[in-house]
Amino acid sequence: MIRSHVLVCGGTGCTSSGSQAILAKLEEELKLKGLEEEIKLVQTGCFGLCALGPIMIVYPEGTFYSQVTPEDVPEIVEEHLLKGRLVDRLVYNDTGDAKKDDVAPSLNDTTFYKKQKRVALRNCGVINPENIDEYIAMNGYFALAKVLGEMTPDDVIKVINDSGLRGRGGGGFPTGRKWSFAKASVSDKKYVVCNADEGDPGAFMDRSVLEGDPHALIEAMAIAAYAIGSDEGWVYVRAEYPIAVRRLQIAIEQAREYGLLGENIFGSGFNFDLHIRLGAGAFVCGEETALLTSIEGNRGEPRTRPPFPAVKGLWGKPTIVNNVETYANIAQIILNGAEWFSSMGTETSKGTKVFALGGKITNTGLVEIPMGTTLREVVEEIGGGVPNGKKFKAAQTGGPSGGCIPASLIDTPIDYDNLIKIGSMMGSGGLIVMDEDSCMVDIAKFFLEFTVDESCGKCAPCRIGTVRLLEILNKITDGNGEMEDLDKLEELANYIKSASLCGLGQTAPNPVISTLRYFRDEYIAHIVDKKCPAGVCKKLLSYEIVADKCKGCTLCSRVCPANAITGKVKEAHVIDKTKCVKCGACIEKCKFGAIIKK
Amino acid sequence: MKSIEELKAIKAKMADKVAVRNTTGDTRIVVGMATCGIAAGARPVLNAFVEGVTAAGLADTVAVTQTGCIGICQYEPVVEVYTKDQEKVTYVKMTPDRAKEVIEKHIKGGEVVAEYTIGAAKI
Numbered sequence: 064m065i066r067s068h069v070l071v072c073g074g075t076g077c078t079s080s081g082s083q084a085i086l087a088k089l090e091e092e093l094k095l096k097g098l099e100e101e102i103k104l105v106q107t108g109c110f111g112l113c114a115l116g117p118i119m120i121v122y123p124e125g126t127f128y129s130q131v132t133p134e135d136v137p138e139i140v141e142e143h144l145l146k147g148r149l150v151d152r153l154v155y156n157d158t159g160d161a162k163k164d165d166v167a168p169s170l171n172d173t174t175f176y177k178k179q180k181r182v183a184l185r186n187c188g189v190i191n192p193e194n195i196d197e198y199i200a201m202n203g204y205f206a207l208a209k210v211l212g213e214m215t216p217d218d219v220i221k222v223i224n225d226s227g228l229r230g231r232g233g234g235g236f237p238t239g240r241k242w243s244f245a246k247a248s249v250s251d252k253k254y255v256v257c258n259a260d261e262g263d264p265g266a267f268m269d270r271s272v273l274e275g276d277p278h279a280l281i282e283a284m285a286i287a288a289y290a291i292g293s294d295e296g297w298v299y300v301r302a303e304y305p306i307a308v309r310r311l312q313i314a315i316e317q318a319r320e321y322g323l324l325g326e327n328i329f330g331s332g333f334n335f336d337l338h339i340r341l342g343a344g345a346f347v348c349g350e351e352t353a354l355l356t357s358i359e360g361n362r363g364e365p366r367t368r369p370p371f372p373a374v375k376g377l378w379g380k381p382t383i384v385n386n387v388e389t390y391a392n393i394a395q396i397i398l399n400g401a402e403w404f405s406s407m408g409t410e411t412s413k414g415t416k417v418f419a420l421g422g423k424i425t426n427t428g429l430v431e432i433p434m435g436t437t438l439r440e441v442v443e444e445i446g447g448g449v450p451n452g453k454k455f456k457a458a459q460t461g462g463p464s465g466g467c468i469p470a471s472l473i474d475t476p477i478d479y480d481n482l483i484k485i486g487s488m489m490g491s492g493g494l495i496v497m498d499e500d501s502c503m504v505d506i507a508k509f510f511l512e513f514t515v516d517e518s519c520g521k522c523a524p525c526r527i528g529t530v531r532l533l534e535i536l537n538k539i540t541d542g543n544g545e546m547e548d549l550d551k552l553e554e555l556a557n558y559i560k561s562a563s564l565c566g567l568g569q570t571a572p573n574p575v576i577s578t579l580r581y582f583r584d585e586y587i588a589h590i591v592d593k594k595c596p597a598g599v600c601k602k603l604l605s606y607e608i609v610a611d612k613c614k615g616c617t618l619c620s621r622v623c624p625a626n627a628i629t630g631k632v633k634e635a636h637v638i639d640k641t642k643c644v645k646c647g648a649c650i651e652k653c654k655f656g657a658i659i660k661k
Numbered sequence: 662m663k664s665i666e667e668l669k670a671i672k673a674k675m676a677d678k679v680a681v682r683n684t685t686g687d688t689r690i691v692v693g694m695a696t697c698g699i700a701a702g703a704r705p706v707l708n709a710f711v712e713g714v715t716a717a718g719l720a721d722t723v724a725v726t727q728t729g730c731i732g733i734c735q736y737e738p739v740v741e742v743y744t745k746d747q748e749k750v751t752y753v754k755m756t757p758d759r760a761k762e763v764i765e766k767h768i769k770g771g772e773v774v775a776e777y778t779i780g781a782a783k784i
Contacts, residue, residue, distance in 0.1 A: 066711035066725055068681050101708070122682045123724035147694040147727020189682060199668060200675035208665040322662040330663045 065103045067144065068122040072188060074109035074274050075267070075306055076428070077116035081133070082106075085117055088133040092140040102144055108275015110188035112175055114427035115155065120170070120188070127170050129155040157447065175426055178445055180407065182415045183231075183268075183391035184431045187275030192310050195317040198278040204323055206394035207282050210289055211331040216246060219290040223393070225401035227413030231268075232258055232349075232386030233464065233490050233566070235412075235479040241383055244373035245291040248381035253293035255284050256377060256384045258354055259300035259307070262346040263462030264513060266493035268417040269387035271429050273300065273307035276391065277314035281324065283393035285335045291383060294334045299354050302341040311339060346463075346517035350565045351384040353519065364521045365565035386491065388417055408434030412478035422459075422495040425450045435476040438468055442496055453498035457581070461490025463510040463517075464570030466577025467503065486577040488570070502599035503582040504589055508536045510574040518567065525568025528559040532575060540600040544590035552579065594661070601645045604660050610635035612657035619649035619658060680720035688723040688768060690714070692755075693739040695730030701737035702756070709757035710740070713764040723768060736782060742767060751779040 071077075071086050086106060093099045110118045115129035119139075126149060128139065135153060142148045157174045170176050181187075190197040198204070210219055224239030245253060257280060261269040273280065284296045300308055315337055318324040326334045340358045347353045348363040355377045357363035376382025392414060396404045405413045412434040418441065421427055425447030432441060438458060442448065449455050457467040460477075466487035468475065475481050479489050497506065511533045520526045532555055535548050556572035563569045579586060588596050595603040608619075608628075613635040620628040620636055627643040630636030638649075638658075650658045662668060692698070692707045710725045731739060736753035742763070743749050750773050752763060759777055766772045775781055 064708055064712045064715070065678070065681070066707065070682070101711075123684045123686065124726050125686075145694065146696075146699075146729055147692070148729040190679070196671055196675045197679060199671045200679045202672070204662075204668055205665075205672075208668055212665060328662065329665060 064101065066101050066123075068103045068105055069144070070105045070107045070120045070122070070188065072108070072110050072116060072118040073106035073192075073306070074113070074187075074271055075304070076109060076113035077118055078306065080116040082117035084133045085119065085131055085136060088136040089140070092137055093144070096140055096145055098140070098144060105191045106193070107190065108187040108192050109184075109271040109429055111179075111184070111271075111429040111431075112155070112426060113429065114425070118188075124149075125169055127155045127173070128153040174444055175430075175447070178436065178440055179431050180415050180433045181431045182395055182404075182407075183272060183279075183388050183417055184275070184429070185395070186279065187271055187429075190276070192275055192277055193313050195278060195314065195321060195323075198276070202398060203278050203394075204282055206397035207285050207323065208329055209397060210286050211329045211333055216290045216292065219286060219397070220246060222396060222401045223290075226396045226404040227401075227408070227411075228389065228392055228396060228404065229412065229479060230386060231388035231392075231416065231489075231491070233461070233488070235489055238385060238389055241373060241385070242287060242290050244371070245293075245381045245383045248374050250381050252295070252378075252380045253288075253291055254377040254380055254382040255288045255291065255293045255296040256351075256355065256358070256372075256382055257284060257296070257298040257300075257387060257390060258349060258351065258384050259298055259304075259387045260342045260349040260354060261301065261304075261387075261491060262344075262349045262517075263464075263491055263493045264510075265421040265495055266419045266462060266491050268419055268429065268492045270304050270307050271417075272387050272391045273304065273311055277307075277311045278318065279391050279394060280311070280387060281314055281318050281337060283390035284337060285324070285328070286393055286397065287383060287385065287390070288335045289333055291381070294336070296335065296337045297340055297358050297377065298337065299340050299342055299348070299358055301344060303344055308339065308341065315339070345519070346513075347519040347565070347567050350567055352565065354384065355382065364519050365567070367564060388492070409476060409478045409481075411480050416477070416489065416492060418492045418494040420446050420494050420496070423449050423453065423498040423501070424496040432477070434478045437474050437476050439473045441477070441494065442473065446496065449496065449498045453500065456497045456499050456501055457503065458497065459487075459495040459506065459510075459574070460493065461488040461570075461573070462493045463513045464488060464566065464573055465490045465493075466573045467497070467506070467581060469581040471581075486573075486580055488573070500597055500599070502595050502597035503578040503585050504536065504540055504595075505597075505599045507574045507578045508533065508540060511536060511571070514567065514571040518571070522562075522564035522568060524559045524562040525564065525571060528555060528563075529568070529571050531555060532559070532572060536575070539586065539589050540595070541602045542589070542593045544586075546587075546590055548590065549579065549583070549586060598660055604645050605640055606638050606643055606645060606647075606649065606658060606660050608636050608638055609657050609659060612655050614655055614657075616654070618652050618654070622648045622652045624648065677715050677718075677720060680715075681724075683721055684724045685722050686724040687745050688719075689743040690723060690725045690768070691728045691741045691743065692725070693729070693731055693737060693741075694727040697730055697734035698737045698739065701734075703738035705757045706738045706740065706755045706760050709760035710764065713761055714768070717764060717769060719768065733779070736779065739779075747773075752777045753779050753782050 119128040228238045229235040353365040372382040615633040738755045740752045
C-alpha cells in the first residue's frame with residue numbers, strides 16, 4: 064500500500080544538476096529500509112525553480128526540498144520517510160514564516176509560487192510524463208473525448224475564439240482565427256504543425272512543457288486537427304532537447320497503444336496521427352514558413368507571406384502552425400470553457416503566460432503568471448529580486464527579437480499590447496534581467512551577434528544590414544564612435560525592419576532601437592566620453608593602482624597574465640597600460656581595494 | 662480507445678494512485694514514527710490508516726503523514742488527528758484494528774473515539 068509519493072524533477076535543469084543520481088540513490092535507500100512497497104518514486108517535469116535544483120517534493124505533506132544532493136538522500140529517507148521528521152535544512156521556505164505543527168509551508172504559499180497561475184504548466188512537476196495513465200487521471204484526453212463526442216469543428220473554433228487565446232510563440236495572432244482560416248481552406252489534405260523550435264537564448268518554456276506534460280500537446284493537436292479537418296500532424300522540435308524528444312516519443316507510442324492516436328478515435332470516425340521532425344538548431348526555423356520548408360526536407364529558409372500557411376503550407380496544403388505553449392492551453396479551455404480562460408488576463412491578452420526568468424535574478428527558472436501581472440511583481444516578488452544588493456536596470460523580453468524595459472517602466476502590466484507600446488514584445492517568453500553592471504550597448508551587441516550568426520542569408524536587408532549594424536556597434540564599444548553613428552544606427556535599423564523577408568530580420572534591430580530609446584545616454588557616454596558607465600566594454604576601460612592604498616604585497620603582479628604590473632615589495636605597484644589585457648584578475652586578488660577600473 | 666467510458670475507467674483506476682499528490686489535507690492523521698513509535702508497532706498502524714483512508718475514498722481530503730517523538734513513549738503508538746474545526750485529538754496505544762475504528766467513527770462519522778484518547782489513558 065503506497066502511503067507517500069516522492070517526486071523528483073527530471074527536467075533538463077534538474078537533470079543537469081544531478082537529479083538522476085538522486086533517483087538512483089533513493090531507490091537504493093528505500094530498498095535498504097524496506098520501504099519500496101510504501102513509498103512511490105515519480106520522475107516529473109519541471110517545477111520551475113531551476114536555480115535551486117535538484118528539486119524533490121514529498122506527498123502527502125507536500126514538503127518541498129531544494130538543492131538536494133545524493134549525500135542528503137539517506138538522511139531524507141531515514142528522517143522524513145521512515146520517521147516523519149522534516150529535514151529542515153533542505154526545506155524550501157522563502158516566506159520567512161516559521162513552520163507550524165511541524166508542517167513546512169505549502170508550496171502555494173511560497174513567494175515564488177503565490178502569484179503564479181499554472182495553466183500551461185499545470186501538470187509539470189505533478190505527474191510522471193512517461194505514464195499516460197497519470198495524465199488521464201488529471202482529466203487528460205477528456206477534452207478530446209468531449210470535442211469528438213459533443214462538438215462540431217465550428218463549435219471548437221468558436222470556443223477557442225471566444226477564449227481570446229493568442230499565439231504564445233511570439234506574434235500573438237489569435238489562435239481561433241488562425242484555425243478558422245485553415246478550416247475555410249478547401250483541400251483533400253491538411254496539416255497540423257507544432258512549432259517546438261524554441262530558439263531564443265535563455266528560453267525554455269516549450270522544452271518544459273514537452274518534458275513535463277507531452278500528452279497535453281498530443282491531445283491539443285488532435286483537437287486542432289478535428290477543428291480544421293486534418294488527419295496528420297508534425298511536431299518540429301530541436302534536436303538539442305533530447306529529454307523532450309524522448310518523452311514525446313514515449314507519449315506518442317502510448318497514445319497510439321490506447322487508440323488515442325490512429326484511426327477511428329473514440330469510435331467517432333476521426334483519424335489522426337503524429338510525427339516528430341528534429342530540427343538541426345537553426346534559429347530561422349522557428350519562423351513558420353522556414354519551419355515548414357525544413358519539415359519538407361529542404362534547407363530552412365523563409366518565403367514571402369501571403370500565401371499564409373493556412374492557405375498554402377506544408378507540401379502546399381493548408382496548415383496551421385502553433386507553438387507548444389499555445390497548444391498546452393487548448394484542452395483546459397475546452398474543459399473549463401472560454402469564459403474561464405478569458406476571465407484571466409487583460410482586455411486584449413487573455414489567460415496566462417509562461418516566462419523563463421534568467422540573468423541577474425535570484426530565482427532563475429520557469430514561472431507562469433496571469434497576463435497583466437506587472438514586471439515588478441515578476442522580478443521582485445516571484446523572481447526574488449536582483450542578487451548581491453545590485454539595482455535593477457532593465458529586463459529584456461522577446462529575446463533577440465524583443466527589446467528592453469527600463470527600470471522606470473517596471474510597473475507596466477505585462478501583456479502583448481503593453482509590451483509593443485513600450486518598444487519590446489512578448490516573444491516566446493524569455494525574460495532576462497539586467498542589473499547596474501550590465502552595459503546596454505553590450506546587450507544590444509550580444510543579441511545582434513546572435514542574429515548575424517543566425518540570419519539565413521536569403522534576403523539582403525537581414526544578411527547585410529545586420530552585419531553593418533553590428534559593425535557600427537563594435538565601433539562604438541571600441542571607442543571610435545561618432546555622434547552621427549547614432550543616426551546611422553536608427554536609419555539602418557528602420558530599413559532592416561521594413562525590408563526584411565521574415566520575422567527574423569524584421570525584428571532583429573529591436574534590441575538596438577529599444578536600448579537607443581531608453582539608454583541613449585549610455586551610447587553617448589561611449590562615444591563622447593569614451594567611457595563604459597557599467598564597466599563592461601573592455602576597450603574603454605583602464606585599470607589603475609591607487610598608490611596610497613597599495614601595500615606592495617606583489618599578489619597582483621603574480622596573477623597578472625600579461626606581466627603588466629611591476630613594483631618592489633612593500634612599495635606601490637604600477638600597471639603598464641600598454642601591456643594590460645583588462646582581464647580583471649588583479650582586482651579579484653587585491654585585498655586592499657587598491658585597484659580600480661575606470 | 663473506443664469510448665469515453667474506457668477513459669473514465671482508467672481515470673477511476675488511477676484516482677487513488679494520484680490522490681496523495683492532490684490532497685487538500687483538510688484532515689491530517691499524524692502517526693508518531695520515532696524509534697519509540699516504530700518499536701511499539703507504529704508501522705502497521707500507519708499502513709492501516711493509509712489503507713483505510715484509500716478504501717474509504719477519502720485520500721483527496723485526508724492526508725496520512727508521520728511525525729517524530731512527542732515525548733510520551735510509553736503510550737506509543739501515538740496518533741494525532743487534526744481536523745478543520747475540531748481541536749487536535751490524540752490517540753494512544755493504537756493498533757491496526759483501532760485504526761480502522763477511528764476511520765469509521767471519527768474520520769467518517771466525526772465522532773471522537775474517546776476510549777482510545779490520551780484523556781482516557783491512566784497517566
